[in-house]
Amino acid sequence: MSNRLRVMTGRPRDPAVDDAIRMAALGLITEQGYRGMSMEGIAARSGVSKQAVYRRYPGKGEVILDVLTAYARTRLPTPDTGDLREDLLALLEATFAAQRGVPGALNQALAAEALQAPAFAQRVNGELIAARRDAVRQILGRARDRGEVTHPDDEVLIDLVFGPMWYALLFDVGKLTDAYAAALTDAVIAAATHQP
């Protein structure tokens, strides 16, 4: 039968190439920022051909997205302590701590790319942003079940959680400290519990 599922044939992709690309991209972004990260540069730095890069990713955005995903694969804890404040605080502290490091630079690059390609922005929304929002939504959901949350709309509360972070990333202000995480936690809880 010719209608079979296309069987993988030919030379298989070299996983070492995958790694080299990701490492080169990561290096460029962290050292030189989004401006210094070019497909050309990634290929040169990794000793890989441009074709090998384009075979894997349609553009810069996808590279960043992949690197970020690979980088944060094991992370993303959804704390469940039975206390809304504690849960939120843990999540925010972990998230903000990350933004102070490499993932912060990656998120900035991601945003830069998203702003230049609406279609890519949608992809990021679906694959990355949605997952992060889910984490908060679960925390809020459990608190709501316990009767702690009275605010009718989770989405607004989630915006309160992540909005300030992107704001800070955008204009490169170093405000994403633990103290700020605490202050923001309090603000979100106030909004969640004292709704008229």
Next chain:
Amino acid sequence: MSNRLRVMTGRPRDPAVDDAIRMAALGLITEQGYRGMSMEGIAARSGVSKQAVYRRYPGKGEVILDVLTAYARTRLPTPDTGDLREDLLALLEATFAAQRGVPGALNQALAAEALQAPAFAQRVNGELIAARRDAVRQILGRARDRGEVTHPDDEVLIDLVFGPMWYALLFDVGKLTDAYAAALTDAVIAAATHQP
């Protein structure tokens, strides 16, 4: 005093050129987005030489910043109704309404540029962002004088006001409606007035 102001000499700049540049830039951004806005394109569209553009602006970012400033010069009302909710709601509705139009595209372009040049991000912070934050700070200050605000830190509250907006601009979600302005207003007020 030897530190006198540099005396104007030579042929004065042609204001018509200023306008042509701003209009061309505005047109390109609104029609084609940040990607479609190039120094080259601005010069071509405005019928101005590249030199004339570079004489005025060191880069794309400064053009956007100037266009945005010129565009919003007369706006920026700081409502003072004697009621915190009304003041905040008016500001947020006006701000969000703008983001649904041309200034939204300009802000996106501004963000794209800021993400690629930290130094430029600082300039934007000082010249544009600070002014917007001041408007909110005044509203909060008056409410605080009236005893309505108990939250100790204005800055966090201001982050709550603008964070979600940039978040929405970044990933191109069309949530900046009047209803959203109302919901956000309530959330900010809750945080401002119900601090433990």
Next chain:
Amino acid sequence: MSNRLRVMTGRPRDPAVDDAIRMAALGLITEQGYRGMSMEGIAARSGVSKQAVYRRYPGKGEVILDVLTAYARTRLPTPDTGDLREDLLALLEATFAAQRGVPGALNQALAAEALQAPAFAQRVNGELIAARRDAVRQILGRARDRGEVTHPDDEVLIDLVFGPMWYALLFDVGKLTDAYAAALTDAVIAAATHQP
């Protein structure tokens, strides 16, 4: 041996591009002169990217040199009639005839470039001028063997042959006729055979 020839790799250059560049350059020089010949113009006229041009030639001079070389590849006859006068006359008539046509314009462009870049002047000397001088040197050598030439220094005689030609090309005087070739031949022979 480690000094092996660099192995050819990557996509090979497209000979059609080579031709397109040469033809465009030739067209521009003959139609508009050296002033009208720009790297930009060559790329535009040939429908080739600027990179493709710069990949092949570091500057305008090399383009001209290559075009001239390609143009005159098959020419360059070294007449050997057994008679000094006849040999010289044939060479000078052929050479001057060429200067009245396309190679004249090319030589003028070459000179313009050489005058602006001493390093390039040296290259031209080695690759082009030397070959032309060799042709005359052979003619003189044979005549010397026959005892016709008494002048001790070929180089001076060769200068007499080509000097006036460049002089004419420089100031665009149309004196490079067959009659002039004859007169110059006589002068050179007089110098070659009547040395005190």
Next chain:
Amino acid sequence: MSNRLRVMTGRPRDPAVDDAIRMAALGLITEQGYRGMSMEGIAARSGVSKQAVYRRYPGKGEVILDVLTAYARTRLPTPDTGDLREDLLALLEATFAAQRGVPGALNQALAAEALQAPAFAQRVNGELIAARRDAVRQILGRARDRGEVTHPDDEVLIDLVFGPMWYALLFDVGKLTDAYAAALTDAVIAAATHQP
């Protein structure tokens, strides 16, 4: 009467500006060659406005021509010793000696300019080249009167005198020595006196 000769009115030209321009041009050419000599650069180096330069000269070529003329104003001896060889030798030695110095660089610049603007080449021909040729023509004329010259055409002989010099200037070879002047003198005399 309105048909009077236009009377010079307004502020007179500042001779110091004339000098500054010439000195700046001279400096640029000798230090950086024709490539490094721009109208812009002359104005900057002389502390004069571009307008002041363009008021005096329509283009680079005229500046060079003027500088060269001013530089060589007092020179140009036409030796008259009663002996053809001595006259020619004196002229050639003086001329070649000059080409080894600043006038050599100026002549090269002049040639570069002439090659790019045929109209300018004609001017140079009429104002500068013609004068130099006249000097030789006089020497030859006197010798012809004394019966020493049998060659029917002075112009060819003059070409023999100056052709090799331009040839040498073109390709930047340092052959314009006193010895070369002597050799060339002999060659010219041979051509002038042994015509079949």
Next chain:
DNA sequence: CCTTAATCGAGACGGTACGTCCTGTCTTGTT
């Protein structure tokens, strides 16, 4: 063993934009 097919490094290719330099003209206020 030997095709088949996808991979690999290398680098050419048409484009587009960058930011700079120079040309020749013009427009100010000052001398």
Next chain:
DNA sequence: AACAAGACAGGACGTACCGTCTCGATTAAGG
């Protein structure tokens, strides 16, 4: 008028990436 200063349109420079394309050389799996 001439002058210093400098704006202006235009054009070319040489470089950097983009995303696509051709090469020859590997590298498996399937016949």
